[in-house]
Amino acid sequence: MENIRELFQVMTRRFGLLNKNCCSIDDVDISLVQSHILYEIDKREHPSMQQVAEALGMDITTFSRQIQNLVKKGLVKKTPLPEDRRVYTLSLTTEGKFIATTIDREINRYLEEVFSYMTEFEKETVIRSIKLLNECMAKSSVCCKPLF
Numbered sequence: 001m002e003n004i005r006e007l008f009q010v011m012t013r014r015f016g017l018l019n020k021n022c023c024s025i026d027d028v029d030i031s032l033v034q035s036h037i038l039y040e041i042d043k044r045e046h047p048s049m050q051q052v053a054e055a056l057g058m059d060i061t062t063f064s065r066q067i068q069n070l071v072k073k074g075l076v077k078k079t080p081l082p083e084d085r086r087v088y089t090l091s092l093t094t095e096g097k098f099i100a101t102t103i104d105r106e107i108n109r110y111l112e113e114v115f116s117y118m119t120e121f122e123k124e125t126v127i128r129s130i131k132l133l134n135e136c137m138a139k140s141s142v143c144c145k146p147l148f
Contacts (some may be wrong), residue, residue: 006100010025012015021103025098025099025102025103026098026099028073028075028095028099030099030103032067033056033058033065034069034070035100035103036056037052037056037063037066037067037070037090038070038075038076038096038100038103039100039103039104040052040056041090041092041094041096042057042097042101042104045053046079046089046090046091047089047090048081048087048089048111049063049064049067049078049087049088049090050087050089052090072097074093074094074095075092075093075095076090076091076092076093076096076097077090077091077092077093077096077101079091085094087138090147129148
């Protein structure tokens, strides 16, 4: 029987290395967590800090520190809501959008190359399987929560 955990460990490491290697753009170093934050902000229309933190499963304190770093780097803009100045919405600056788009392009290029070693049927099977796995993980009682 195959060691399923080992399969996931190897895949996670390979994606981690991909993200680590691709995240220095125009002399701006972006951590793996920061690349995930940029991605989440980019795919939403002016999300609140709480919405992005929840989407990433991060506590708000850790998330706030990451946002401060991204604001200092000039990649993210934090804007208080006029009706409730305690709530901040997030958006990407022009530089932030450029970096998010560049990272996205690099990861998509990598995935295209990986899928190029498969037949169309194999590619569709893998994508369908990943979708199914994501759906089942969302239903799991332990998904996105500490195991201990």
